[in-house]
Amino acid sequence: MSLIHEIDFGTPASKAGETVNLIIDGRSVSVPAGTSVMRAAMEAGIQVPKLCATDMLDAFGSCRLCLVEIEGRAGTPASCTTPVAPGMKVTTQNDRLAKLRRGVMELYISDHPLDCLTCAANGDCELQDMAGAVGLREVRYGYEGENHLKQQKDESNPYFTFDASKCIVCSRCVRACEEVQGTFALTIQARGFESKVSPGMAEKFLDSECVSCGACVQACPTATLMEKSVIEIGQPEHSVVTTCAYCGVGCSFKAEMRGEQLVRMVPYKDGQANRGHSCVKGRFAWGYAQHRERILNPMIRESIDQPWREVSWEEAISHTAAEFKRIQAKYGRGSVGGITSSRCTNEETYLVQKLVRAGFGNNNVDTCARVCHSPTGYGLSKTYGTSAGTQNFDSVEQTDVVIVIGANPVAAHPVFASRLKKRLRKGAKLIVIDPRRTEMVKAPHLEAAFHLPLRPGTNAAILNALAHVIITEGLQNETFIRERCDLDAFEHWATFIADKRNSPEAVEAITGVSAEAVRGAARLYATGGNGAIYYGLGVTEHSQGTTTVMAIANLAMLTGNIGRPGVGVNPLRGQNNVQGSCDMGSFPHELPGYRHISDDATRAMFESLWGRPLDSEPGLRIPNMLDAAVDGSFKGIYIQGEDILQSDPDTAHVAAGLAAMECVVVQDLFLNETANYAHVFLPGSTFLEKDGTFTNAERRINRVRKVMTPKNGYADWEITVMLAKALGLEMAYSHPSEIMDEIAHLTPGFAGVSYDFLEKVGSVQWPCNEKAPMGSPIMHVDGFVRGKGNFMITEYVPTDERTGPRFPLLLTTGRILSQYNVGAQTRRTANVVWHDEDVLEIHPHDAEQRGVREGDWVKLESRAGGTTLRAVITDRVAPGVVYTTFHHPLTQANVVTTDYSDWATNCPEYKVTAVQVAPSNGPSEWQEQYREQAERSRRIVKAEAAE
Amino acid sequence: MSHENKLVMMANQIGKFFAPQTNMDAPEMIADHIGKFWDPRMRRQIYAHLDAGGDGMDAPVREAIKRLQERDKAKQTRA
Numbered sequence A: 001m002s003l004i005h006e007i008d009f010g011t012p013a014s015k016a017g018e019t020v021n022l023i024i025d026g027r028s029v030s031v032p033a034g035t036s037v038m039r040a041a042m043e044a045g046i047q048v049p050k051l052c053a054t055d056m057l058d059a060f061g062s063c064r065l066c067l068v069e070i071e072g073r074a075g076t077p078a079s080c081t082t083p084v085a086p087g088m089k090v091t092t093q094n095d096r097l098a099k100l101r102r103g104v105m106e107l108y109i110s111d112h113p114l115d116c117l118t119c120a121a122n123g124d125c126e127l128q129d130m131a132g133a134v135g136l137r138e139v140r141y142g143y144e145g146e147n148h149l150k151q152q153k154d155e156s157n158p159y160f161t162f163d164a165s166k167c168i169v170c171s172r173c174v175r176a177c178e179e180v181q182g183t184f185a186l187t188i189q190a191r192g193f194e195s196k197v198s199p200g201m202a203e204k205f206l207d208s209e210c211v212s213c214g215a216c217v218q219a220c221p222t223a224t225l226m227e228k229s230v231i232e233i234g235q236p237e238h239s240v241v242t243t244c245a246y247c248g249v250g251c252s253f254k255a256e257m258r259g260e261q262l263v264r265m266v267p268y269k270d271g272q273a274n275r276g277h278s279c280v281k282g283r284f285a286w287g288y289a290q291h292r293e294r295i296l297n298p299m300i301r302e303s304i305d306q307p308w309r310e311v312s313w314e315e316a317i318s319h320t321a322a323e324f325k326r327i328q329a330k331y332g333r334g335s336v337g338g339i340t341s342s343r344c345t346n347e348e349t350y351l352v353q354k355l356v357r358a359g360f361g362n363n364n365v366d367t368c369a370r371v372c373h374s375p376t377g378y379g380l381s382k383t384y385g386t387s388a389g390t391q392n393f394d395s396v397e398q399t400d401v402v403i404v405i406g407a408n409p410v411a412a413h414p415v416f417a418s419r420l421k422k423r424l425r426k427g428a429k430l431i432v433i434d435p436r437r438t439e440m441v442k443a444p445h446l447e448a449a450f451h452l453p454l455r456p457g458t459n460a461a462i463l464n465a466l467a468h469v470i471i472t473e474g475l476q477n478e479t480f481i482r483e484r485c486d487l488d489a490f491e492h493w494a495t496f497i498a499d500k501r502n503s504p505e506a507v508e509a510i511t512g513v514s515a516e517a518v519r520g521a522a523r524l525y526a527t528g529g530n531g532a533i534y535y536g537l538g539v540t541e542h543s544q545g546t547t548t549v550m551a552i553a554n555l556a557m558l559t560g561n562i563g564r565p566g567v568g569v570n571p572l573r574g575q576n577n578v579q580g581s582c583d584m585g586s587f588p589h590e591l592p593g594y595r596h597i598s599d600d601a602t603r604a605m606f607e608s609l610w611g612r613p614l615d616s617e618p619g620l621r622i623p624n625m626l627d628a629a630v631d632g633s634f635k636g637i638y639i640q641g642e643d644i645l646q647s648d649p650d651t652a653h654v655a656a657g658l659a660a661m662e663c664v665v666v667q668d669l670f671l672n673e674t675a676n677y678a679h680v681f682l683p684g685s686t687f688l689e690k691d692g693t694f695t696n697a698e699r700r701i702n703r704v705r706k707v708m709t710p711k712n713g714y715a716d717w718e719i720t721v722m723l724a725k726a727l728g729l730e731m732a733y734s735h736p737s738e739i740m741d742e743i744a745h746l747t748p749g750f751a752g753v754s755y756d757f758l759e760k761v762g763s764v765q766w767p768c769n770e771k772a773p774m775g776s777p778i779m780h781v782d783g784f785v786r787g788k789g790n791f792m793i794t795e796y797v798p799t800d801e802r803t804g805p806r807f808p809l810l811l812t813t814g815r816i817l818s819q820y821n822v823g824a825q826t827r828r829t830a831n832v833v834w835h836d837e838d839v840l841e842i843h844p845h846d847a848e849q850r851g852v853r854e855g856d857w858v859k860l861e862s863r864a865g866g867t868t869l870r871a872v873i874t875d876r877v878a879p880g881v882v883y884t885t886f887h888h889p890l891t892q893a894n895v896v897t898t899d900y901s902d903w904a905t906n907c908p909e910y911k912v913t914a915v916q917v918a919p920s921n922g923p924s925e926w927q928e929q930y931r932e933q934a935e936r937s938r939r940i941v942k943a944e945a946a947e
Numbered sequence B: 001m002s003h004e005n006k007l008v009m010m011a012n013q014i015g016k017f018f019a020p021q022t023n024m025d026a027p028e029m030i031a032d033h034i035g036k037f038w039d040p041r042m043r044r045q046i047y048a049h050l051d052a053g054g055d056g057m058d059a060p061v062r063e064a065i066k067r068l069q070e071r072d073k074a075k076q077t078r079a
C-alpha cells in the first residue's frame, strides 16, 4: 500500500462537447474546447510548474510560474489562464522559460523560511516541489530586507493552524473558501508586498465566519494552513479510500495512515458524491474512535440499577442468546425484536433484519428511519413506485430553480449545500420554505428569490397552494401529464387542488405566508426552467409527513420536473446509511428491496436461502414496540448502533418502554443514553475498523474500507453473526463481500452489485442490474417505476398538537453543522468548541413578553415534559416559534416532544410541539435526577475485579 | 393517552388521509393500509375496541376495521 496521489490537472475539466487538437512539446493532444493549456498538457502527461493553480479551483493566474510559449503569440502567457485553440503549438520547457521560472521561485523563496527539514509539510509541499522542478539553486536576495518571517501563528481552530510566515499569497485558500465551500470567510488584505491572507476582518479563524470545512487547508500548497494532526504525528505513508460515516451526503475520503494510526482524512477528488470536498465532521471529527470513553469489553448486569460487569465475548453472547430464548419461551415468539442502525453498513443492517426474521422468527425489526424518512419511502412509492430520491448530486449543476423545503443543508448536508450554493451563485433561483430564516435564505453572494416562512405543521397546505396556482393559471406541463401519469387520478386530483380552499389567499390564514409570495414562488417553479425540490426532516417529521411527500411528488409531476438531470424530488437523508438501512429490509413490513412480507413468492425465496420459515405478518415499529413493552407483550430488544432514548420523541415514554423490558441489548461505541436501561452491552466498532458499504441520499453505494483492527475485537457484523449462531442460526460469512453477494442474489435492484464491481467503478447508484448495468444516476427516465405517475389527493389536515393558553408557542427542532444527531460521536471531538450545549432560539418579541434575556436559563415545557436550557434571542425564528437542537443528552429536547406521529408511518412529529417558555434558575430537577441516574448506571466493575 | 385511544387516533389519522381520495374506496384503502402496517396484536386490540362499541372511531375507519377483521378471521379459519 502507498499514498494515493490524485493527479492535479491544474484547472477544472471543461464540460464542452466539442474537441480541440493542438500540439504541446511536439505531442499532439486533443481535449474538450475551453480546457486550459495547463490541463491539456497534464492530460498528455506533461507537467507545467504551477503554484496558484489547482484543479478544484478556477484559474487565477497570479504566480506566473506556469508560463509557456505559444507559436505566433508574443510573450509568455500563463498556461493556467490560456484556453486551448485549434492547431496551437505550445512549448512548456526551454531555457528562456526555465530562467523566468527560476526568477519567480527565487522571489518566493526569498520571503519564505528555510526550515524545510523540520517543517510539517516536508514531503508534501508544492513550493518545495516547484523549487525542485524549476531547478532553483541559489537565492540572491538575502533575508535582511523586510519580510514576513516573524508573523504570528493562529492556532485557534482546533484542527488546523495558520502559520502566516509560510504564506506565499497564492490565494488558493481564499478561492477555495469562496468557490468550493461558498463561505467567503477569507480575504487577501492590502496589496503588493503588504498583502496577506486573513479570516474576516483580521480575526482569528475561530472567531471568523469560518466553518472549518478544511477546503483551504487542502488547497494550500505550503505548510501555512496545516492539519494539527500532521504537525503532531508526521506525514502519512499510505492511504485507503473510504466513506464518511456521518451524513447522507456520503463523502469519499482518503484515510491517510501511518501504520494503523489515522493521520488525516482528505476528501477524495474521484468521490462521485463530494467531488473532493467535505465538511468539518467528516474531515476532522474522527477523534471519537480513539476516545477514552469508548467501551471495548462486553458487559452484562442482571438489572439496570446494578453496575456493569465486564465479561468475555463468549459469556456475553451466550447470556444474550439464553435470555432471548427464555423470553420467547415465556412470552411468545413476538415478544422480542431488533433495531438496525443507519450508522452501520448495509451488510450489518441486512444481518440484523435477517437475525430477527430468521432467528427470532418474527418481523419486529425497525430502524431509525422510522423517526426520519419513513414518510419518504411510503409517499414516493405510492406516487412514483420507488422509495428513494430521483437524482444524483451532480444534477444540481443543471438546475434552474430550486425549492428547499424543511431542510437546512448548510447545517445538515454541508457538502451538498456547497454544491447548491455554487449553482445559485451562477444564477439559479432559490425558493426556501421553512419556518426559520435558515442560512440558505441569505448567504454571501446569494439570496433566495422567495422565503415562505410558514407556520410549523402547515407544509401540506402551502404545497397545495403552490399546485393550485400552477393548475388555475394553466402553468402545468400537459404533455408530461398526458404521457407519463395516470389520467384518472390526475383528473380527481386536479378537481381537488383547483378548489378555492387550496388557493394561496385561503391558505394564508393557515400558513401565515402572503398569498402574493406563494403565487410568485409557484410561477417561478413552474416556468423557470429545470425545477428541483430538495427536502429534509422538516417535511417528514409531522403528522402529515407522508401527505407532504406526496404533495412534493405531485408538484414535480405537474410541472414535468422528473426524469432528467437538473430536476427531480430529492430527500436529503440524514444519517450516512439511512437509505441503505431502508433498502436492506429494516422495516417490519418489508424484506430487502421494499417487498412486502406478505408476498408469498418473495418470502419463499428468502426462506429457501435462509432455511427458515418466515412470518407473513408485519412486525412492530419502534413506537409500537415501546407501547407493547409498556403493555407487557414485548420484553427483549437487540439495538445495534442507535440511541433511541435520546433520539426518539417523548423520552419519558421511551424510558418507560425500555424499563419494562427484561433484556435490552445495546451494541454501540459508548455507553449511550439507551444503555442506561440495558442489561447487555456489546462494544461496537467504528467505520474505520470494518469493511462494508454505505448507501447515500442519491442511492449511491460507496465502499467503506477497513484501515485498522477493531479495538473492541470484532466488526459489528461479526458480533451479529456470533449472536445468530448462539441462537441456532448459522451465518457462514467470512467477509462482508459475501453478505453483499447474498443481498445481490435476493434483491433485484442490487443484482449487479458486488465488491469486485465497486472496486472497478468506485461507486454505483441502485438500481444496478441487467437493465442498468452501470447503475441509475437518474430515476424514472422513460417512465415511472410503478408505470404511470400517480397523483394522490393531499388534503391538509391540521395536527392535533395545537397551541393554547397553557402552551402558546410552537417548538420545532433541528440540528447544526458541527454536531451529528445525538452527538455521541461529535460530542467526543473538538467540535464542541462550536456547540457545547443546546440552546433555545426565541424571537425578541416572545422573549420580551416573558422577561427573558440573552443567555438566560429558560424552562421549556410541553404536555409531555419539561427541560431547561439557555435562550438565544434572534429573529431567525418567527414570533410564536421557538427552535432547538437535540445533540446533548442533558438538555434532552425530546423530553418535550410528544408521541404524535405521521399517519402512515408513525414517524414522530418532532417539528411541532406546543410549548411554554419561562425564565428559570438553572437545570431542572428532572435534569439533575437524570444526570445522577446516568452516572449511576455507567458504573463498571472491571473483569479482574470481578474474578 | 391509553394504548387503545392511541390506536383509535392512529386509525382515524389514516382515515383522514384516505377519506378525501375521491377515486378510491376509502374503507378499502384504510383496511389495506392497516393490514399491511399493523402487527397482529395491534389489529387484535382495535378489533376488540370495535367489538366493544368502537368509541371514537370515524365512520370509514369503523367500516375498514370491520372488513379487516372479517378478512383476518377468514384467514385464520383457512390456516
Ligand code: SF4
Residues within 6 Å of the ligand: A173, A176, A177, A181, A183, A184, A185, A186, A209, A210, A211, A212, A213, A214, A215, A216, A217
Ligand atoms: S476551513 Fe473552510 S470555511 Fe474555514 S476558511 Fe477554510 S475554506 Fe473557509
Ligand code: SF4
Residues within 6 Å of the ligand: A166, A167, A168, A169, A170, A171, A172, A173, A174, A197, A216, A219, A220, A221, A222, A224, A225
Ligand atoms: S495560506 Fe496557503 S493557500 Fe492561502 S495564500 Fe497562503 S500559501 Fe496560498
Ligand code: SF4
Residues within 6 Å of the ligand: A244, A245, A246, A247, A248, A249, A250, A251, A274, A278, A279, A280, A281, A282, A283, A413, A414, A415, A416
Ligand atoms: S458529514 Fe456529510 S458532508 Fe460532512 S464530510 Fe461527512 S458525508 Fe460529507
Ligand code: FES
Residues within 6 Å of the ligand: A049, A050, A051, A052, A053, A060, A061, A062, A063, A064, A065, A066, A067, A078, A079, A080, A081
Ligand atoms: S499556476 Fe498559472 S499563474 Fe500560477
